[in-house]
Amino acid sequence: MMGPGDVVRFSFRSLTGFRTRTALMVIAMAIGVGAVVVLTALGEGARRYVVNEFSSLGSNLIIVFPGRTETGGNVPGMLVGRSPRDLTLEDAVAVLRSRHVTRIAPLNIGSAYLSRGRLNREAPVLGTTHEFRDIRRLEMDRGNFLPPADPTKAQSICIIGQTLAKELFPNEEPIGQWLRIGDRRFRVIGILGAKGRSLGFDTDELAIIPVASAQQLFNQPSLFRILAETRHRESLDTARDEIRRIIKDRHEGDEDVTVVTQDAVLATFDRILRTLTLAVGGIAAISLAVAGILTMNVMLVAVSQRTAEIGLLKAIGASRRQIRSLFFTEAALLSACGALVGLLLGAVGILIIRQLYPAFPAAAPAWAVGAAVLTAALTGVGFSVMPARRAARLDPVIALAKR
Amino acid sequence: MISLAGIDRSFQVGDQTVDALADVNLDIGAGEYLSIMGPSGSGKSTLLNIVGLLDRPTGGVYKLDNRDVTRLTDEEQARVRREKIGFVFQAFHLVPRLTALENVSVPMMLSGIAISERRQRAAKSLEDYGLGDRMDHRPSQLSGGQRQRVAMARATIMHPPVLLADEPTGNLDRASGREVVGLLERLNASGVTLIVVTHDPELGRRARRQLHMVDGRINADNVLQK
Numbered sequence: 158m159m160g161p162g163d164v165v166r167f168s169f170r171s172l173t174g175f176r177t178r179t180a181l182m183v184i185a186m187a188i189g190v191g192a193v194v195v196l197t198a199l200g201e202g203a204r205r206y207v208v209n210e211f212s213s214l215g216s217n218l219i220i221v222f223p224g225r226t227e228t229g230g231n232v233p234g235m236l237v238g239r240s241p242r243d244l245t246l247e248d249a250v251a252v253l254r255s256r257h258v259t260r261i262a263p264l265n266i267g268s269a270y271l272s273r274g275r276l277n278r279e280a281p282v283l284g285t286t287h288e289f290r291d292i293r294r295l296e297m298d299r300g301n302f303l304p305p306a307d308p309t310k311a312q313s314i315c316i317i318g319q320t321l322a323k324e325l326f327p328n329e330e331p332i333g334q335w336l337r338i339g340d341r342r343f344r345v346i347g348i349l350g351a352k353g354r355s356l357g358f359d360t361d362e363l364a365i366i367p368v369a370s371a372q373q374l375f376n377q378p379s380l381f382r383i384l385a386e387t388r389h390r391e392s393l394d395t396a397r398d399e400i401r402r403i404i405k406d407r408h409e410g411d412e413d414v415t416v417v418t419q420d421a422v423l424a425t426f427d428r429i430l431r432t433l434t435l436a437v438g439g440i441a442a443i444s445l446a447v448a449g450i451l452t453m454n455v456m457l458v459a460v461s462q463r464t465a466e467i468g469l470l471k472a473i474g475a476s477r478r479q480i481r482s483l484f485f486t487e488a489a490l491l492s493a494c495g496a497l498v499g500l501l502l503g504a505v506g507i508l509i510i511r512q513l514y515p516a517f518p519a520a521a522p523a524w525a526v527g528a529a530v531l532t533a534a535l536t537g538v539g540f541s542v543m544p545a546r547r548a549a550r551l552d553p554v555i556a557l558a559k560r
Numbered sequence: 561m562i563s564l565a566g567i568d569r570s571f572q573v574g575d576q577t578v579d580a581l582a583d584v585n586l587d588i589g590a591g592e593y594l595s596i597m598g599p600s601g602s603g604k605s606t607l608l609n610i611v612g613l614l615d616r617p618t619g620g621v622y623k624l625d626n627r628d629v630t631r632l633t634d635e636e637q638a639r640v641r642r643e644k645i646g647f648v649f650q651a652f653h654l655v656p657r658l659t660a661l662e663n664v665s666v667p668m669m670l671s672g673i674a675i676s677e678r679r680q681r682a683a684k685s686l687e688d689y690g691l692g693d694r695m696d697h698r699p700s701q702l703s704g705g706q707r708q709r710v711a712m713a714r715a716t717i718m719h720p721p722v723l724l725a726d727e728p729t730g731n732l733d734r735a736s737g738r739e740v741v742g743l744l745e746r747l748n749a750s751g752v753t754l755i756v757v758t759h760d761p762e763l764g765r766r767a768r769r770q771l772h773m774v775d776g777r778i779n780a781d782n783v784l785q786k
Binding site: 159160162163167170171173174175465466468469470471472473474475476477478479552553554557 | 606609612614615634635637638639641642643647649651653655656657658662666667669670671672675714715718
């Protein structure tokens with residue numbers, strides 16, 4: 158009997174014998190596989206991007222913000238005409254009583270006009286404390302961050318981002334200079350390092366002032382967020398429950414704040430983006446199925462084009478099984494080549510995306526690459542069964558008579 | 561060697577049944593040289609196809625070497641074709657994308673002969689047919705006579721005891737035709753049973769035994785006395 162090496166060699170010669178057809182099929186298959194690879198790489202890239210952004214925030218993080226996100230059955234607040242309590246600086250300090258929490262940073266945020274001489278612009282202003290720098294892993298370009306101090310004491314100092322420094326102090330060193338923020342004056346004590354965009358904040362355009370100063374500036378006693386960092390990842394959940402209890406005690410037994418761990422937020426994004434990746438991968442897989450149907454079509458045409466050859470093979474002693482395996486192998490090789498070229502195409506696509514958007518970590522997940530190749534192989538081979546059978550069933554007499 | 565008893569072959573054309581062969585009885589001994597002649601549609605090609613196991617009779621028994629080959633499975637029939645029967649066609653039927661050497665090697669590939677032996681045997685055979693310098697040519701680069709010689713090399717590469725030729729000179733000029741006939745007759749002289757189907761009376765008359773067919777029946781079976 159004919160060995161597998163012979164089958165592959167003969168089928169390969171058939172493929173090289175019909176170059177245009179083979180090239181077109183390989184391209185169709187390659188586009189399908191390439192699309193799956195590139196699209197899932199985009200989805201996966203988006204997921205990684207978000208994950209990276211969050212981990213730059215620090216991974217042992219607990220976020221506290223005012224108000225409940227859960228919907229309850231009764232609405233006592235509304236019945237007694239009471240709005241949720243403010244999240245105060247005292248609450249923030251109280252959070253430190255949990256022995257799992259190593260440091261906290263209260264956050265207050267607003268938008269204000271910054272002016273220096275005749276230059277002015279609007280920018281987000283963040284009120285926080287010394288610990289914020291470590292929690293957010295902020296880099297300083299020069300100067301100092303907010304010094305350790307009593308968070309309830311307002312101080313007229315500020316740290317500004319790179320863009321603000323350039324635009325408001327075009328020809329002088331900003332450090333030591335006065336900057337007007339809203340209706341108050343602040344002395345610039347430091348410049349943030351260039352970090353770019355991070356979770357919606359462009360740190361280059363950010364001004365940071367002490368939290369108490371921000372409360373006065375925006376006339377807003379309630380905090381926007383409290384960030385709390387724990388010693389270990391393992392103690393995150395315990396710490397979260399403790400923080401919830403501490404603030405509940407302080408708020409006369411009302412649970413009117415939301416406490417989430419960084420992990421929970423991350424997991425949600427992770428889930429959403431994985432689903433998204435799966436969805437786009439699935440859409441791309443449709444193109445693969447189309448390529449599979451194309452393969453079938455072309456193989457059927459090949460069978461009718463090569464009836465004489467099939468008849469001849471039968472006349473010189475090929476059994477149906479042999480003919481079937483020859484055509485089957487041909488289709489399988491075609492799909493394999495297509496898948497290979499598709500992977501290459503996908504890799505090139507990812508490379509281009511990375512060149513264009515270096516910050517975006519596009520990378521095809523291994524499962525998607527595997528699934529793409531598998532789908533290519535399955536559709537290619539699956540849709541070849543019919544043409545191969547048709548070839549095998551061909552009546553040699555009729556096949557040979559046709560010229 | 562070849563024994564056909566009561567062979568029928570009918571085709572369904574529309575709602576009509578056409579008898580291509582009707583009650584054909586024929587015995588052919590080993591080493592015979594037989595020609596089958598007759599007008600178009602007389603059933604001579606159908607007869608050849610049945611002898612070559614490319615077609616199955618609707619009725620009757622065909623024994624090859626005392627073995628009933630009409631009831632064999634497809635796999636077994638393929639094996640018989642491979643080992644016992646060589647075909648030469650009017651249209652040569654070479655695989656256009658393969659070289660002469662590869663074309664001759666195909667039957668050996670189908671029987672699973674090792675590639676090194678295939679090359680060696682195919683090369684030797686092509687040399688015997690005077691095509692030693694054409695081994696790597698594709699059919700399109702060969703003349704008609706050369707193509708038919710490649711086809712003959714392919715038909716004989718497995719040393720089959722029976723050689724079936726369907727209008728072997730039909731697509732050739734006279735000189736090439738004569739050459740091919742000479743080669744076929746030389747094979748017959750070495751003991752191969754040769755059956756030639758032809759329209760050409762000149763070719764048909766060369767055979768020692770001449771069959772004449774009309775309407776699916778053998779109406780003349782002349783054996784020349786030497």
